[in-house]
Amino acid sequence: MIKQQKKKQKPSNLVQTIERTAFILETLGQHPNGLSLGELSEKVNLPKGTTHRLLTSMVYVDFVRQNHINKHYHLGFKLVELGNNLLSHIDLRNEAHPHLLKLGEKVHETIHLVILDDDEALYIDKVNMYSQRGGLQMVSRLGSKIPLYCSAVGKILLAFMPEAAADVIIKNTNFNQLTKKTITSGEKLMLRLEQVKQTGYAYDDEENEEGVRCIAAPIRDESGQVVAAMSVSVPASRMSIDQINMSLRPQVVETAENISQRLGFS
Numbered sequence: 001m002i003k004q005q006k007k008k009q010k011p012s013n014l015v016q017t018i019e020r021t022a023f024i025l026e027t028l029g030q031h032p033n034g035l036s037l038g039e040l041s042e043k044v045n046l047p048k049g050t051t052h053r054l055l056t057s058m059v060y061v062d063f064v065r066q067n068h069i070n071k072h073y074h075l076g077f078k079l080v081e082l083g084n085n086l087l088s089h090i091d092l093r094n095e096a097h098p099h100l101l102k103l104g105e106k107v108h109e110t111i112h113l114v115i116l117d118d119d120e121a122l123y124i125d126k127v128n129m130y131s132q133r134g135g136l137q138m139v140s141r142l143g144s145k146i147p148l149y150c151s152a153v154g155k156i157l158l159a160f161m162p163e164a165a166a167d168v169i170i171k172n173t174n175f176n177q178l179t180k181k182t183i184t185s186g187e188k189l190m191l192r193l194e195q196v197k198q199t200g201y202a203y204d205d206e207e208n209e210e211g212v213r214c215i216a217a218p219i220r221d222e223s224g225q226v227v228a229a230m231s232v233s234v235p236a237s238r239m240s241i242d243q244i245n246m247s248l249r250p251q252v253v254e255t256a257e258n259i260s261q262r263l264g265f266s
Helices: 014-028 039-042 050-059 078-107 152-159 163-171 186-197 241-247 249-262
Strands: 065-066 073-075 110-117 120-127 145-147 202-205 211-218 227-237
Touching: 014 050, 014 065, 014 073, 014 145, 039 050, 050 065, 073 211, 073 227, 078 110, 078 120, 078 211, 078 227, 110 152, 145 152, 152 163, 152 202, 152 211, 152 227, 163 186, 186 202, 186 241, 202 241, 211 249, 241 249
Parallel strands: none
Antiparallel strands: 065 073, 110 120, 110 227, 120 145, 202 211, 211 227
């Protein structure tokens, strides 16, 4: 049975200004010809003064624009930019998914596609291919996150981002020892990242979860920037790092390169 998605519960600490801002944006989105201050104030049930103060801030950050002829307010072009950023991630998943499926049919393992979200890796796609020889069933789910320092995909994202940005993330990382093999210091992590830069791929040798090993490779856009990482996870009881290197690494790297080519990288 398919469970119906629960309606979002209003948090007790919801900031009133954010709630009002969201309501104004939603209301403007329903009126492509724009609204005057009075019309908007009436529709969102706020005083004109309050509505005007919120609009002034939103105009400043380009979330809202004002027609200087009729003074009507419209959605701003900054929202288009943000929307395009979201769509680029959706396009990435659409382009990548057939390649992930193809790889899954070959290796019969769990495959992940992630992007950077603040200081963590965000799962945006997952392919499960369970073989009779013991394919790994992982609890990871789309929309969940994984730390960068203890995951193969995270090391890829850290290694290929600007060094200054990586330094900030590493300095602010709480190195929780999740297993006996987890990297627990910035110095050790940076040494590992240098290896990743040189080889072009990364391992997770039971560093995030005991009994699980992963190998990951970078995905680049048309400019050559690493915009995502993909990985294959396997049971540690069945494959050593050497075996992963021999059998999985070439296929993972090739798949990542094929996806990069679909995104315009050559």
